[in-house]
Amino acid sequence: MEVFKVNRNIAQLIVLQRIELIGPILKKLRKLFGRYIYSNFLSKYFINVSEISNKYYLLMENEYKYIDSFLKNGQNILSVGAGVGGLELLIYQKKKNIRLTFIEKNYISKKIVYGWDDKNNEAYNDLNLLEKFLLKNNMGNESFQIFDFDKNDLPNKKFDLIISLYSLDFHYNFELYKSYFQKVSTQETVIIFDTIRPDYFHTIFEEVKIIKKDSNTLHKSKRIACKCFKN
Numbered sequence: 001m002e003v004f005k006v007n008r009n010i011a012q013l014i015v016l017q018r019i020e021l022i023g024p025i026l027k028k029l030r031k032l033f034g035r036y037i038y039s040n041f042l043s044k045y046f047i048n049v050s051e052i053s054n055k056y057y058l059l060m061e062n063e064y065k066y067i068d069s070f071l072k073n074g075q076n077i078l079s080v081g082a083g084v085g086g087l088e089l090l091i092y093q094k095k096k097n098i099r100l101t102f103i104e105k106n107y108i109s110k111k112i113v114y115g116w117d118d119k120n121n122e123a124y125n126d127l128n129l130l131e132k133f134l135l136k137n138n139m140g141n142e143s144f145q146i147f148d149f150d151k152n153d154l155p156n157k158k159f160d161l162i163i164s165l166y167s168l169d170f171h172y173n174f175e176l177y178k179s180y181f182q183k184v185s186t187q188e189t190v191i192i193f194d195t196i197r198p199d200y201f202h203t204i205f206e207e208v209k210i211i212k213k214d215s216n217t218l219h220k221s222k223r224i225a226c227k228c229f230k231n
């Protein structure tokens with residue numbers, strides 16, 4: 001099986017970003033020792049790196065299937081809150097001449113709280129490790145750019161596709177990016193993200209299509225593909 005090349009630090013980020021990848025023992029330890037010890041110690045030293053790499057690869061292959069029909073060669077893609085970027089790596093590998101722009105945060109919260117975060121304080125990424133993961137897995141360094149949401153001016157160019165899995169409007173309000181997306185999208189740009197309030201987005205976009213339903217998770221979210229801002 002093809003898998004991603006991952007070291008322990010990157011595997012730690014992966015389990016922080018995708019808590020469903022940890023097994024029952026680590027889940028119990030998290031409950032027992034609390035979020036601080038879990039976020040800073042258990043998630044790093046109580047994981048099997050190659051197992052996390054395998055599971056993350058399979059998860060991202062599955063996510064790829066949901067967005068495949070929106071992908072074309074030569075696209076300019078923006079990814080908001082990509083985590084370590086496994087999905088984006090698969091897009092790069094499967095399509096030709098893809099250009100990727102990442103907007104992410106560059107810190108790990110001391111005690112990660114998963115859920116709605118009105119202040120958008122929660123983050124679990126390290127931009128050096130994001131870059132390392134992409135380069136280690138042979139993404140050409142001319143094919144991507146990484147922007148720190150809290151520090152950099154965000155890029156001013158048009159994107160063909162904008163993706164934000166389990167990040168925008170799942171953990172923090174869509175409003176945070178709304179005017180930026182209006183600036184960097186065209187009538188043809190497709191914006192894909194997970195939300196628990198898909199109906200609300202009919203007031204914002206001309207087209208809203210549900211492409212995935214997560215009924216088993218706590219959040220019961222839907223993944224929507226939206227196009228064309230109203231007015």
Ligand SMILES: C[S@@+](CC[C@H](N)C(=O)[O-])C[C@H]1O[C@@H](n2cnc3c(N)ncnc32)[C@H](O)[C@@H]1O
Nearest residue numbers: 017081082083103104105123124125149165167
């Ligand atoms: C639950 S993880 C999902 C990661 C990845 N999309 C995936 O599906 O595996 C949410 C990510 O959003 C990032 N994040 C939080 N606030 C953000 C913001 N304002 N802009 C961009 N990314 C943000 C976090 O650092 C974290 O990596």
